[in-house]
Amino acid sequence: MPKVLISDKMDPQAAQIFRDRGVEVDEITGLKPDELIKIIGQYDGLAIRSATKVTKEIIDAATNLKAIGRAGIGVDNVDIPYASAKGIVVMNTPFGNSITTAEHAIALIFALARQLPEADASTQAGKWEKNRFMGVEVTNKTLGLIGAGNIGSIVASRALGLKMKVAAYDPFLTPERAIEMGVEKVTLDELLAKADFITLHTPLTDQTRNILSAENLAKTKKGVRIVNCARGGLIDEAALKAGLDNGHIAGAALDVFAVEPATESPLFGTPNFISTPHLGASTSEAQVNVALQVAEQLSDYLMTGGVTNALNMPSLSAEEAPKVKPYLALAEKLGSLVGQLAHDNLTNISVEVEGSAAELNIKPLTGAVLAGIMRRYSDTVNMVNAPFLAKERGIDVREVRHDREGDYHSLLRVTVETSRGARSVAGTLFGNASPRLVELFGIKVEADLDGRMLYINNNDSPGFIGSVGSILGSAGINIGTFHLGRREAGGEAILLLSVDEEVPQELMRKIEALPNVRLVRSLKF
Numbered sequence: 001m002p003k004v005l006i007s008d009k010m011d012p013q014a015a016q017i018f019r020d021r022g023v024e025v026d027e028i029t030g031l032k033p034d035e036l037i038k039i040i041g042q043y044d045g046l047a048i049r050s051a052t053k054v055t056k057e058i059i060d061a062a063t064n065l066k067a068i069g070r071a072g073i074g075v076d077n078v079d080i081p082y083a084s085a086k087g088i089v090v091m092n093t094p095f096g097n098s099i100t101t102a103e104h105a106i107a108l109i110f111a112l113a114r115q116l117p118e119a120d121a122s123t124q125a126g127k128w129e130k131n132r133f134m135g136v137e138v139t140n141k142t143l144g145l146i147g148a149g150n151i152g153s154i155v156a157s158r159a160l161g162l163k164m165k166v167a168a169y170d171p172f173l174t175p176e177r178a179i180e181m182g183v184e185k186v187t188l189d190e191l192l193a194k195a196d197f198i199t200l201h202t203p204l205t206d207q208t209r210n211i212l213s214a215e216n217l218a219k220t221k222k223g224v225r226i227v228n229c230a231r232g233g234l235i236d237e238a239a240l241k242a243g244l245d246n247g248h249i250a251g252a253a254l255d256v257f258a259v260e261p262a263t264e265s266p267l268f269g270t271p272n273f274i275s276t277p278h279l280g281a282s283t284s285e286a287q288v289n290v291a292l293q294v295a296e297q298l299s300d301y302l303m304t305g306g307v308t309n310a311l312n313m314p315s316l317s318a319e320e321a322p323k324v325k326p327y328l329a330l331a332e333k334l335g336s337l338v339g340q341l342a343h344d345n346l347t348n349i350s351v352e353v354e355g356s357a358a359e360l361n362i363k364p365l366t367g368a369v370l371a372g373i374m375r376r377y378s379d380t381v382n383m384v385n386a387p388f389l390a391k392e393r394g395i396d397v398r399e400v401r402h403d404r405e406g407d408y409h410s411l412l413r414v415t416v417e418t419s420r421g422a423r424s425v426a427g428t429l430f431g432n433a434s435p436r437l438v439e440l441f442g443i444k445v446e447a448d449l450d451g452r453m454l455y456i457n458n459n460d461s462p463g464f465i466g467s468v469g470s471i472l473g474s475a476g477i478n479i480g481t482f483h484l485g486r487r488e489a490g491g492e493a494i495l496l497l498s499v500d501e502e503v504p505q506e507l508m509r510k511i512e513a514l515p516n517v518r519l520v521r522s523l524k525f
Contacts, residue, residue: 002066002302003042007031008049010071010291017295023302037061045298047071054078059086067091067301069294072281075311084312087382091297091309095150096290097281102154104280105199105229106162108253112197112225113138115251117274136196139163144195145183146211147202147230148173155199156183167191170202192219197227204231214239217249225251229280232256237267244270255280307364313384314363324360327412328368328383330427330435333449333525334414335372337437338425340523341455346395348417349373354402357410362399369414370397408438440494445485447496453523454503459516460486460493468495471510477501492518 003024006015010027018025023045031039033053040046040062047069048054054068059082067089068078080090111117114135122129143159145152148170156166166183169191178185188211191198198220202208212226212235220226226249228235237258243249244267253274257265260278267273281290300306305325306318316324331351351366370386381389390397408428415424426439427449437447447453458464465482472479478500486493503522512520 002044004045004047004298004302005040005043006047007036007052008047008071009051010047010049010294011288013288014047014071014291014295017292018299021299021303023299033058040065045069045302047294047298048077050074050077052077054083056082059083059088062086062088067298069093069298071290071294072097080312081388084388085385087385089301089307089313089384090311091294091301091307092311093290093293093297094309096293097283097286098151098154100283100286101229101280102151102158103283104255104276105151105155105201105227106158108227108229108255108274108276109138109143109159109197109199109225111274112227112251112253112272115272118272138197140165141196142167142194144191144198145169146188146191146198146200146234148178148181148183149201151230152199152201153181155201156181164197167194188216189219192216193221195221195224197225199227200230200234202230202234204233209233210236212236212240214242217243220249222248223250225249225253227253229255232258232260232262237265241267241270241273244272313367313387314361316361316364320361324364326429326433326435327357327360327365327410330412330429331365331368331414332372333435334412334425334427334437335369336375336525337372337440337449337523338414338416338423339373339376341441341521342416342418342423346373346393346416346418348396348398349390350398350400350413350415352400352402352413352415353411354413355405355408355410357412358401358403362401365412366397366399373414373416411438413439437496440485440496443485443487443492443494445483445494445496447483448481448498449523449525450498451480451525452499452502453525454495454497454499454508454511455519455521455523456495456497456511456517457519458493458495458514459518460488460490461516464493464514464516465495467514468497468511471507471514472497472499472503475504475507477503477507 001024004018006027009029015025015027036058040058044064045067049071056079065088070092073092073094075092078090083090115133119133142165145156145166145168148168159166160182167186168183169186169188173185175185214236217239240252244252251272255276256278297308300318304318305321307316351369353362367383367386370390371381371383374381374386374389411426411428413426415422423441427435427437430436437449480498480500483496508520
């Protein structure tokens with residue numbers, strides 16, 4: 001039974017979901033780093049919020065950890081590159097608080113439009129400054145949306161319901177999706193020039209850092225109002241204050257800051273500035289949703305192999321996982337085979353699927369192929385860290401999907417480029433369940449890839465099989481199965497033998513010394 005630790009406070013329903021799905025769970029919150037290090041080694045999964053910091057030291061101590069689930073969007077508290085290198089899946093729950101965050105952005109738009117915080121403070125101070133607080137309507141105003149993903153699209157739908165016009169800047173927004181959302185797709189400069197309100201809904205990356213820089217803020221329409229409920233660092237806060245001070249920017253509302261907790265900021269006290277302490281996800285509904293989702297996602301992964309909202313490997317739904325599982329076994333065996341036989345430096349790896357395999361999610365298959373190949377470099381490799389190992393070694397990975405159906409109902413082909421040229425292996429599933437090799441380096445040969453095997457590349461000649469059998473038999477090594485293939489009579493041939501025990505090096509040298517032998521390799525699956 002897999003075992004999970006919940007190390008941050010979560011809704012108690014999360015623990016019950018684990019138990020209902022057959023996962024043992026401990027709820028131990030408030031652990032100090034050294035306390036967590038002492039116990040983390042016994043767990044297969046770790047469920048966290050923002051309090052637990054999953055550092056390199058904790059990951060090193062987590063010798064059995066397979067997955068980390070973050071109840072929420074931000075994963076700044078997880079060392080994702082190091083977790084990936086250790087083969088640990090890192091998941092978040094990006095949709096559990098989407099509506100909550102979108103509603104907070106809309107609330108701040110209204111607060112800016114009607115100067116609600118200042119009007120409240122004035123009134124409660126005993127003043128009645130009715131003429132001081134002259135607001136603006138949002139109806140018919142243009143909302144500029146920077147980021148039109150999940151949360152941004154919800155904000156757009158709410159804004160359209162308020163009879164606002166919505167212009168969206170997002171490099172990944174297609175014209176078709178823009179039409180579906182009912183928004184105008186624009187460039188960033190076009191958005192800055194026309195928007196009465198700007199709201200940001202994009203992650204913080206090298207491309208988006210200070211996307212509202214001093215230069216871009218200067219391009220905005222005079223009287224613009226700006227809302228950020230996404231990530232601190234998207235706005236140059238000093239330039240924002242300058243724009244508020246000189247009146248070019250009519251108002252700004254930030255729920256996030258470049259440095260948090262933001263206990264002090266030059267923006268504090270600036271007229272027409274509103275701040276909230278990162279409340280985007282702070283509703284009771286959102287807190288329950290993200291806790292339930294992280295429990296479901298971790299349970300799916302640990303019990304069925306389903307991967308949802310992973311940040312360092314392809315997603316694979318719990319429904320897809322049973323269908324893909326036998327193909328994953330085939331992919332890893334083919335990768336292992338070519339990895340054990342192609343000993344030159346690899347420069348390119350191609351993964352091709354055709355027939356029914358072409359209908360599957362190919363990303364997990366590629367991960368499994370890479371895991372098989374990269375095992376030559378590391379004995380702790382898996383589907384999570386294999387792509388990172390390949391990238392570190394400068395190996396280019398390509399995926400090809402063919403609509404055609406050939407001799408087999410489904411086919412998976414792995415081709416590697418080495419200094420000696422391309423080497424290719426192909427396999428299929430027998431009975432939609434059993435992995436089977438069907439082609440090895442261009443030679444048709446059918447074989448199960450299992451246990452210990454002996455690969456012999458030779459020139460086809462009479463009596464060769466008997467010679468090999470005699471050498472192994474005289475040493476007391478039993479042959480389980482043997483599989484033959486050749487290009488043509490008397491030409492290059494391949495012999496794959498399954499053996500009950502490892503073949504010693506001296507016996508392999510005897511086989512290599514036989515006439516017409518080109519290469520002998522010991523294989524293990």
